[in-house]
Amino acid sequence: MPEIQRQLAAFIEGSATADLPDDVLDQAKRSLADTAAVAVAGTRSDLATPIARYLSGTSGAYAVLGTQIRTSADRAALANGALAHALDFDDTVSAMPGHPGGVILPALLAALGQEPRSGNELLRAFVTGYEVATKFGAAIGSGHYNRGWHSTGTIGVFGACAAVAALLRLDREQIAAALGIAASMASGLRVNFGTMTKPLHSGWAASAGLTAATLAASGYTGLAAALDGKGGFFDVYGTAESTPESFIESLGAPYTLASPGISIKKYPCCFAMHRTIDALERMRAAGILGDPERVRSAGVHVPPGTLKPLPYTRPVTGLQGKFSMEYALAVGVHDGDFGLSAFTDEAVRRPEIKEVIERTFVVEDPECSPGDPDGRRASAGTRGFVDVRIELTNGERHRLQVRHAPGSPARPLSWASLREKFFACTEYGRLPAEHARAALDLIEGLTEVADVSRLVTHLAPVAEVADAVA
């Protein structure tokens, strides 16, 4: 695998003038809008208070989205990255595997400086970071994740570094150095899942990638062969199944954003619950669900392995509710509201939900995953299909199978659905509606924007600006 790093640097350098298909740019806008919105919503998560305390006493020109807090570039990247992943509502890709948007956008916003950058530059840098992160993850392979690393952190740093390097228009040597520095900054253990450190992996990778690129832009050196060979990144962090030799040729051929595409979550909970929720929503629309009293039992058969990330059968906190198939079934039967407010402590603790949850069941069933029973080729939320089964008190039985989750590449969210999510998130995060509207307008027309700094002004208005707009 000779010269991977220099060829990767050449790809990143060339991104300023690369021919980007319209669908790639459109998907990038969608991911960017989604990331911004979930970060604003993240200001209502359990991270908000510790993050605000952590930033108190710091100063700078860089905004924490959805707040009036201004801090240094590094800490803004850290905070925005953590908040973007706080609700587990940010976009996801199966190849990496992980959440690239929540790492890349915060790094880019923290790289905006005195010199104005156009919407085109921001979008191209975003595409570049996304492409590098996802192809890096595919090249190192799932064994890396299985060994205990959280790719969002360990691989995300290269995506953030690449995006910032592209935005700052570093030359090839500087980019190679930046990637070398980033190789010494990759970290993030999956064992921390379930604590606030999971979303911190996004923020730390954003901050690290920003630091690596900024240092290299300042003339700092890192090895231009830190990915390759004995003791290099692939050797130390990879496994026997890593295929670094496939890395370079996979870049932009096609772009991940276009194919296989990304998943933008419709529901603020574990992706492994989304197909079941989709089935429940459709059954409600069809009139099967609606009156909780009429439901004798509600269950779902899922492919083996689906329940590994869903250990909470009787959740008692909002966070546990995000990882509970039983809770999803109970909400489907009770009221069908799967919005942000369905995953708070209060919502999960409703007595009437506890009552309904006793009428639910979940079964791992090999028949739901024909040909891939142990799920080696797909993640828990994408393999096989789910089979939702409702029995009513009048004896009626209903079944609905769903193969692809809404928001997944096979069923991409329409711009209309994305707008709905955007406004639900920004409203949940208490961003004034006129600012939310202005931000989304700006993102949708990003290729025409000469100076993207207004994006931050919209997404993190300070009081005076809010007054001026209102």
Add this chain to the structure above:
Amino acid sequence: MPEIQRQLAAFIEGSATADLPDDVLDQAKRSLADTAAVAVAGTRSDLATPIARYLSGTSGAYAVLGTQIRTSADRAALANGALAHALDFDDTVSAMPGHPGGVILPALLAALGQEPRSGNELLRAFVTGYEVATKFGAAIGSGHYNRGWHSTGTIGVFGACAAVAALLRLDREQIAAALGIAASMASGLRVNFGTMTKPLHSGWAASAGLTAATLAASGYTGLAAALDGKGGFFDVYGTAESTPESFIESLGAPYTLASPGISIKKYPCCFAMHRTIDALERMRAAGILGDPERVRSAGVHVPPGTLKPLPYTRPVTGLQGKFSMEYALAVGVHDGDFGLSAFTDEAVRRPEIKEVIERTFVVEDPECSPGDPDGRRASAGTRGFVDVRIELTNGERHRLQVRHAPGSPARPLSWASLREKFFACTEYGRLPAEHARAALDLIEGLTEVADVSRLVTHLAPVAEVADAVA
């Protein structure tokens, strides 16, 4: 290995009132003085310009030692850590293996805030960080380093985190959380040796440890069992020879600073050259060396493996000279000056040195390492002995064997030698002499100091302060 992290947290929490032997405190003062001085000298290294550019445009109250630069806490920790390791002149321990002082002091200085901290508090926190880092390194074992990680980075982060947690007086739960966060921040690849990213490992670990402790102090959570078990730090970063079960009982029993002790470098180059240089200095003092014309040949026999970190037989830069046994021999023959100015590009490129270097030889000789030929039990600069051999043009032959390097635990630098190094480093770093003197006075009397903030004022005077003192 149950509950390692909570017991480690208990040790760190207890450090505020632990009974610390006088020799531990004295060694801590020595390491602290040494680290401060080499960081100031580091402002003359090749890192200085990129670091200054990297910090331009940032702001804050935190000083970069040896400069008038003030920046954010995070970036000050990063810069001071990198500068402390820039000349490869900072203290070192064989068990970790690595350079703890250059990680811990920068993190502590960046944790000083509004509330005044006494010299005792600073010293205790320094001891705590040192103890945690070195025992952590011993518990994970040398296989970690051999796999490709630079322990100064990967393990240093825990030392920095522990030191800051002790200084900020976090409670046991907060400390356990901080260690959990730090486990997701450990990074640093040895493959980057030879670039500026090697010293960056110190700075990044300092900044990461500071961030982990500061986040935990703000209520941020990390897993309190992130070191233990499947997918935990020891599992993912360790090897079969790791002994986490020995970790807790080794803490403070005795303190590393007292036994086995630390090495404070007398010469600003690779530790594997120090015994040879010591022999050359002694031969000069004995009148054997002095006139380069009288030397027919100068050579050294060293234990097998010693030359692995010393690949430059004909160095052409100051940095290469730091890793060249032949250059050390030539300097010993030529002028015997092994100070900071001996390892600049200009000094290494002197034609007269090039001429002398042709009369040197270096031999890896199993007889220099009886009982441990492949050096499994010691590092390149400590195993066996070196045997320096000089032949004069008059036919005289002289040999001198040296087992322990000056500055190593068996031959600790006297306070007088340390003062000499301190002033040589601060003068090289262009710190005004009266500030250097005031800083060293303060460090020597640290246990009596009520507010350590003056230490930074002395080590990084701004113009107005400099005027006031002068």
